[in-house]
Amino acid sequence: MAGDEDKRSVFGDQAGSVELLWGGRERPSRGPKPALSLERITRTAVSLADAGGLAAVSMQRVAAELDFTKMSLYRYVPGKSELVALMIDTAMGEPPGAAAPDGSGQDGRDGRDGWRAALWAWAEALAAVYARHPWLLEAAVGPRVMGPHELGWTERALAALAHTGLTGGEQLDAVVVVHGHIRTLAQVSASMGLGSARAKGPEGVMSAALNELLAGRADRFPAVAAAVADTGGASRDQAWEFGLERILDGLEAYMGRARGRT
Numbered sequence: 001m002a003g004d005e006d007k008r009s010v011f012g013d014q015a016g017s018v019e020l021l022w023g024g025r026e027r028p029s030r031g032p033k034p035a036l037s038l039e040r041i042t043r044t045a046v047s048l049a050d051a052g053g054l055a056a057v058s059m060q061r062v063a064a065e066l067d068f069t070k071m072s073l074y075r076y077v078p079g080k081s082e083l084v085a086l087m088i089d090t091a092m093g094e095p096p097g098a099a100a101p102d103g104s105g106q107d108g109r110d111g112r113d114g115w116r117a118a119l120w121a122w123a124e125a126l127a128a129v130y131a132r133h134p135w136l137l138e139a140a141v142g143p144r145v146m147g148p149h150e151l152g153w154t155e156r157a158l159a160a161l162a163h164t165g166l167t168g169g170e171q172l173d174a175v176v177v178v179h180g181h182i183r184t185l186a187q188v189s190a191s192m193g194l195g196s197a198r199a200k201g202p203e204g205v206m207s208a209a210l211n212e213l214l215a216g217r218a219d220r221f222p223a224v225a226a227a228v229a230d231t232g233g234a235s236r237d238q239a240w241e242f243g244l245e246r247i248l249d250g251l252e253a254y255m256g257r258a259r260g261r262t
Helices: 002-022 039-052 059-066 082-094 111-132 147-159 168-191 203-212 223-229 240-262
Strands: none
Touching: 002 082, 039 059, 039 082, 059 082, 082 111, 082 147, 111 147, 111 168, 111 240, 147 168, 168 240, 203 223
């Protein structure tokens, strides 16, 4: 059928990931209850990645951790790419609570304020996920199949914006921008070995590094020297909060202009 051909052309060689993430079917499907399961395999792989990064995960290593042969795993998951897809969705977990039907968000305030509170809570929860599983920054890139948990995060963010007057395309773009901010700060923190950007704040570390580089060179980089001096050298969490506040301010201003045109 034409519909089946279209579906195959969309997913291509990722069809195996689609089946595992969305098919709800474990293998083998007959015989006695197996000692292994997709969930057990996936959670073992997630634990390995949490401890040693994505490079620490291989079919052989997962099999050894489970005290099974590598071939036993292939009865459940075709290969590492499909396993990583399962790992991403498992690590993402359930998204934070949904916004209320009237768009008020979790705090019950009116729609204009509620969407901000809901998106803020969503962003904090997403930052916590990246802090717990920093390997997600490497794994969740490029063309791939999103699982039900990961798509659920998008659903929650879009639900917060559903009653703001933004078009569907604008809502999607807004979620991409907020997600991009959280992901960027998580990458900065991970590269500095800090873990959560919210917990430790990379700005203090960056200021200290810049101070060292600027020693005897402040006249060459006066703007940098002035900005660093103005921070007082304190470890702060301004980039995370400042950036998210400005993004939400921009969205609110845009919503106001859009309402004025209608």
